[in-house]
Each structure stands twice: as structure tokens, then as C-alpha cells.
Amino acid sequence: MTPLAFRLDPTLGAGWRLSGLLDWRHGLALVLAFAASLAVALAQSAPPVPRPSALATLVIWLPFIIRGFLLNLAMSLLAMILATVLGIGLGLMQISPLAPIRLPARFVTRLLRNSPWLVILFVVMYVLPVEVRLGGGARVPLPDWLKATFAFALPVMGNISEILRGAVNSIPSGQWDSAEGLAFTRLQTLRWIILPQCVRRAIPPWMNWYALLTLSTPMASIFSVHEAVSNAQAGMEAAGARPDLLLPFYLFLLVLFFAYIYPIAVWTRSLERKYAVA
């Protein structure tokens, strides 16, 4: 049996013989073409140039991550303003002589101070609507980053309320006595005498809470808020989700937050020392 067994009719003459030969070559070509297509497919799936190093990949994604970090900063600043305003209000309610004001404020303060931030974040993200309808029919959207900002403000608000209560209580009672003796009302005493003295005592712990707040903003990445961590993860994903990217990317995030927070921490400590002496 010849290897060309598919030439079923060798008796057909010389003309058929050629065609028979072509048939064989055609088959070979098909095999080669398949092999070539495999090779091309293989070649196309591999990078045309040597793949960039992890560091080079990081550099490519740097602006994207920094842009995310700016959102972290915006969220932390906005949340801190909110937490300070609301926290001072809650703190003033906590020191009210009227029990119907004082007791609820005390309860809210304790609740906010003693809940995990992540749980508060989940509650706020699911409780707050996607948009707010105003009276005129206008709709104000509530983006996720804004909702997360509000969520981060809450625990800090509880702690600022407590800082205020503690600071007011730390003012010697003689200050209240002499203000009362000079015919100041309770509110005037708070406004002109007690609270100005509290500011100094409250600034170091206040800054401390700001640092903690900033450090917690990456939790918003759980809800795909485009902040630094979430952007870094997106970058790694887009660059092929290579395991060798993890370390440089996350280390860079650490450096980024550290570079921002550490000077604040140093400043806080120096203020603490300064006020402890004064």
C-alpha cells in the first residue's frame, strides 16, 4: 500500500496523475497553513516588544493614581469640615443643662464613637438615596464619593463632640464663677470665655482625628469610588494583573499616604508639647 492511497483510480491516465500529485501537495499546504496560523496566533497573543517592568508600569499609571489621591484629600477635607461643624453642635448639645437635649446628644455621640467605620460606611451607602429631589423639582445627584465622605464624617463627628465636652469640662470652674459674677449669661460665657480656651486644648486631638479620617478614605474603594487605591487597582488590572505589580503599586500608595500624614502627625505632636507647657 502506497502512502498515497487516496489516489483511487491510477488507471485514469497521465493527466489524472498530475492532479493526484497536486492533491497531495495541497494537503501538505493545508497542514503547513494550520501550523502557520497557530504560530501567527501565538505570535499575536505575545507582546510584540519585551513587556515593561513593574516600575515602568507604575510610572505609566502614576498620574491616574495621583488624581485618585486628590479625591482622597478632597473627601478628607470635606468630611473634616462637616465633622467639625456637626461635632461642635453635637458637643454643645452634650453640655446642655437641659436633659432632653443633653441625653440624646450623649447617646448619638456614643453610638458614632463606638461603631466600626466600615459598618457606618455600609449603612450610609445603602441608606442615602442616589439623588435628592429639591422642592422645585430639581434633582441633585448624590455620587458615591459624596456619600462616602458623609459616612467618614460621622464617626469623626462623634469624636469631636466628645473632644469638645472634655475640653469644656477641663476648664476650671473658677472661670464659670467669675464670668457669672460679671453677669455673663451661660451662652456668653461659653462664647467668649470657655470655648476660646478650649480651642487650644482641642486642636491636637482634632488634628489626630483628621489624620485617621484621611487614612480611612481608601475604604471608599469598596464602593468603586475612584480614589487612589481603587485607581491603583484599576491600573494593575489594566496592566495585566501581574503579581509582580502588587508590591510596587501598594508600596507607592503607602508612601503617598505617609508623605501626607506624617508631617501632620509631627506637627500635632509639637502642638501637644507646646500646649502642655503653656
Add this chain to the structure above:
Amino acid sequence: MPWPDETAAGRANSLDRGDEPIVLLRDVHKSFGALEVIKGISLDVWRSEVVCIIGPSGSGKSTLIRCINGLSPIQRGSIKVAGREVNDPKLDKLALRRNVGIVFQQYNLFPHKTAIENVMMAPLKVLREPRAEVEKRARALIAKVKLTGKEDSYPGQLSGGQQQRVAIARSLAMRPEVMLFDEVTAALDPETVKEVLLTIKELAADGMTCILVTHEMGFAREVADRIYFTEGGVIVESGPPAEFFSNAKDPRTRQFLSQVL
């Protein structure tokens, strides 16, 4: 907001109220919980009089003085200051306190404000008087307590005696009719006691009605028109200093004097 009694006419009226003592206590009782610290005290202080309250610690002297301007409420009896019933729940406490200055043992200056700001604060914030006028008066008061040049010092930069004199000026800035002094030299170094006492002496010489709780017997003897001796929440004995110090009748008074003199 102008208070009727704070107008010039109101002030003149209260001055002309005639023969009633400016401070009048009748059977005053005061307790802290179950502990009764003042057990029926009556006393009269006339305009421009200087009255010293002396007695052993814990006899309720400081509490008594705090009751006079309503810092401590009383349980029973009557306190009248310039015709106002202090124990009246409807009393305008702020109006009362504008009439009665008080100076404390621990000065209690506002540490975040300079000396002159301490003096100016109540007239500015409470009486809402114009700043220029208040500042003029404050400078005069600082000069009166002999602290010219210290206007812009913070309390922490002043000695105890200087702080106490700022505290006196701060009280005077409200133009009170009666001044209460609660052991104002007790926390001071001996060398600064004298300057504070001198300030009070000058104040008394100017005709200010003064009620002092003090342990300075020499000062009481020199300045007081009348001395009240309290023990156990009651007034044991009272009288002009000459008589009181040399001729005390009650054995408790004599025993106390023998200990402190």
C-alpha cells in the same frame, strides 16, 4: 438691652432709697444636700460700709458671700441687695450681678485675654457699651490698681498679686455698688498681699461698699467698720474692730482670736 435700674435715674433712685441697708440678710439658711452650712445668718451692710467676715475654715464664710450675688441659691431666709430680693425666683440675676462685684481667692482671670481685655470684656459683651469709652475706663482702672504698663500682659505673665489687682479692676469695670471679696489674699505670696490690701483700702476710702471674707486680722482691724465672726454656720459675735479685737465677749470668739493673733 438697657435695664431700668441701670439708667442714671435708676441708679440715683437706688442711692436715694434712704435708710435701708444696701445688703440685708435675714435668717439665711443654706445646705449642700443634707449638710447645712449656713444656719440662720442675719446681717446688715450700709452704703459705703466695710464689713469683714472672719471665722475658722468651714464656717460657711465663702458660701455666704457667694449667696449674696446669687452664685449659690439659698434654701430659706431673705437676702436683699439694693432692694432686690436675691432669693426671688423671678429675680433678674444678671441685673443683680451688675450691681455686685465679686473677687475670688484664685483670681480666675481669663487666661486667653490680656489684662486690659479682661477688664474690658464684661462692659463690652454684657453691658454692650461703646469700645472707646470702655477702654478709657479700663485704662483708668488699671492705673488705679497701679498696673499701668501691664495692660497688654497676659495673666500668666503677672504675679499673683498683680493678677488679683487685675481681677479687682475687672470687677470695678462693671461699676458695682457693692464689692465682695472672698479670701482674696489667701492664695498670695506674703510680699504681694500688701499691694492687694492697699488697693482694697483705697477702694474703701473712695466709699465703695465692701464685704470681705478674710484671714488678715491686721487688715480687718484697720479697715473694717464692723466685723462679723462666724462659726458653725451662725454669727457668733459682731462689732466694731476695736471692741471686737480687744473685748470679745463670746468664748468661741476669744478662742479663735487667741489662735490667730
